[in-house]
Amino acid sequence: MTSEPVVPSFRAVAAAATLATAVLSAVPSAQAADAPAADKVARGKYLVSTSGCHDCHTPFKLGANGPEPDMTRALSGHPQSLVMPPAPQLPAGPWLVTMAATNTAFAGPWGVSFTANLTPDAETGLGQWTLKNFVDTIRTGRHMGRGRPVLPPMPIPVYNNFTDDDLEAVYSYLRTIAPISNRVPEPLPPVQSTAAK
DSSP states (O other): OOOOOOOOOHHHHHHHHHHHHHHHHHHHHHHHHHHHHHHHHHHHHHHHHHTTHHHHHSOEEEETTEEEEOGGGTTOOSOTTOOOOOOOOOOSSSOOOEEOTTSOEEEETTEEEEOOOOSOOTTTSSTTOOHHHHHHHHHHSBGGGTSSBOOTTOOHHHHTTSOHHHHHHHHHHHTTSOOOOOOOOOOBOOOOOSTTO
């Protein structure tokens, strides 16, 4: 007995062609879906690198040519191991602010502020923050958009010029950097002057 060749039906051929087209068209779609995320992260890195974020949020160290950002602690904020002594009292006059050699602690009429840990560490950084928390902080000048005021020298009025897309890009980039466990101290209130009594 000879076997007859199996000829697929028109419907089977059409179904196979439809499936193949769907599979092949899904590959570029998946790649295209990743592209905006990569572009957003790259934009965020550019904004962080050009907007002075490292100037305060990355502790400085003494390098061959003087103070420089310690990129091994990039954007980790004021070092928890550096306990600051009381800020010096400045005499009345044009000098208003003092700062730590790390460029992460600042004292002035508002008290003492410490730069935040911007890394995605879940316990000590922005790891628990949502995009809304981040955007609301910049837009309101309040911690997480509802807490204590964000203190100087954080340039909230300048950063309010960022678009929502810019802030989403910055947030997206900050989610990709190495998390660093570094618990930054809470701000200190201003010291009451005894000279006023």
